[in-house]
Amino acid sequence: MLNHHIDDNTVQNFFDYYYHDRGMLKWQGFMLSDHVSALRKEHKEAFDDSFMYMDFQSVHEELEHKGEGHAKTEITYVNDDGNKSVINGLVMNLQPSQVTIMTEDGEMVLSIQQILIVQ
Numbered sequence: 001m002l003n004h005h006i007d008d009n010t011v012q013n014f015f016d017y018y019y020h021d022r023g024m025l026k027w028q029g030f031m032l033s034d035h036v037s038a039l040r041k042e043h044k045e046a047f048d049d050s051f052m053y054m055d056f057q058s059v060h061e062e063l064e065h066k067g068e069g070h071a072k073t074e075i076t077y078v079n080d081d082g083n084k085s086v087i088n089g090l091v092m093n094l095q096p097s098q099v100t101i102m103t104e105d106g107e108m109v110l111s112i113q114q115i116l117i118v119q
Contacts, residue, residue, distance in 0.1 A: 062118040067091035076117040
């Protein structure tokens with residue numbers, strides 16, 4: 001027979017020491033991993049590297065130098081989504097307003113205005 005006269009202390013004791021909600025632990029674990037990923041992304045975006053950005057003339061000169069030496073080039077640029085991206089490759093063709101980079105995936109044409117850093 002069930003005892004319907006259960007006091008609050010007994011209920012609290014049950015939840016404190018005996019009840020274990022596994023579904024909630026899994027859900028919180030999922031949220032924690034998403035939270036950590038979001039924090040890492042936020043930290044990465046919060047890093048201010050604008051002091052390293054090159055002006056138009058410096059970008060053009062560095063690309064010209066890398067192209068003449070056939071040196072592997074790392075370019076940080078603003079992609080079509082407005083986010084910063086990095087590509088590695090060789091300068092194949094340099095024009096006054098754009099550059100063609102040969103990457104492992106093929107050719108990529110960038111506007112000089114998109115380029116932030118050339119290394």
